[in-house]
Amino acid sequence: MPGPIALKLGKDKMYSPFTMAWKYLRYLLTADNGRGHGIHSPFVYQLIREVFMDQKRLAAYELPEEYRRSVLHNTTLLDIEDLGAGSVGGSRRKRTVASIARNSVKHQRYASLLFRLGCFLKARRILELGTSLGVTSMYLAAVSTAEEVVTMEGSSAIADQAEAAFRARGLNKIKVVRGNFDDRLPELLQTMTQIDLVYVDGNHRKNPTLDYFNQTIPLVPNEGCIVFDDIHWSREMEEAWAEICADHRVTLSIDLFAIGLVFVRKEQLEKQHFTIRY
Ligand SMILES: C[S@@+](CC[C@H](N)C(=O)[O-])C[C@H]1O[C@@H](n2cnc3c(N)ncnc32)[C@H](O)[C@@H]1O
Secondary structure (H helix, E strand, O other): OOOHHHHOOOOOOEOOHHHHHHHHHHHHHHOEOOOOOOOOOHHHHHHHHHHHOOOOOOHHHHHHHHHHHHHHOOOOEEEEEOOOOOOOOOOEEEEEHHHHHHHHOOOHHHHHHHHHHHHHHOOOEEEEEOOOOOHHHHHHHOOOOOOEEEEEEOOHHHHHHHHHHHHHOOOOOEEEEEOOHHHHHHHHHHOOOOOOEEEEOOOOOHHHHHHHHHHHHHHOOOOOEEEEEOOOOEHHHHHHHHHHHHOOOOOEEEEOOOEEEEEOOOOOOOOEEEEEOO
16 A cells, blocks of 8 residues: 555545455455366466465565564664655655555555466566555565566665665565656666566556556566555546456456556457455
């Protein structure tokens, strides 16, 4: 979830807690229960079994969760730039590492799903937009097939904290790219030929989200996937998600409420969309 700064009012403001609760209830009542009944696509069935329903605690989760515990107690003050949804351009403020960890870092349930998804896709090259403290980057780096995890962060003090944590743990396959996605992403993508898994977790506004989708999708192979965070977080994000699902290049889209997954699989002859309870 974006940090508290994103609660500022604006066109991109998040839905009220009441609206979110109502939307979540509707999702729970209408989503497929994930048991696979009524899901005829073997690929989606396998994805549900191996990625969504796997509740085992794996050894791969230990290192990122140990790191999460340490940052939750870290009272170091960081001077950070506010970026993304709801922020006022160029504004700065001080926040403790612990407060960032509490408000901006993905819960284990979803972070571990990203790990299982990367394993399922046998992802070799992974791109994350929105490093924050680096918890999800660590999960992605645990994917055994991953050769490189490139993660982008616009706030340099937060990027420093994440980078120090990666180096201290010998996670050398994680490469941190600093700067605003809007400025740095085009040049970064010129250096990449294929991205098997893209995780978009920053700047939750409609046009930037569509822009990141349009820039990355040409590099996503048939077996690849793009994951968008907080697809029901605001009206803008819901509009962006609807446009992404309707895009002619997307053949399969899956709504898990907190995140959305899109695939470009050519063998999926008819475009399909699923809402699955997770
Ligand atoms: C929700 S946090 C990422 C959390 C992280 N993926 C995790 O769960 O461990 C989003 C991060 O994206 C960064 N961000 C937001 N908008 C950005 C932009 N336009 N350019 C660069 N970084 C941005 C913020 O500074 C923030 O640290």
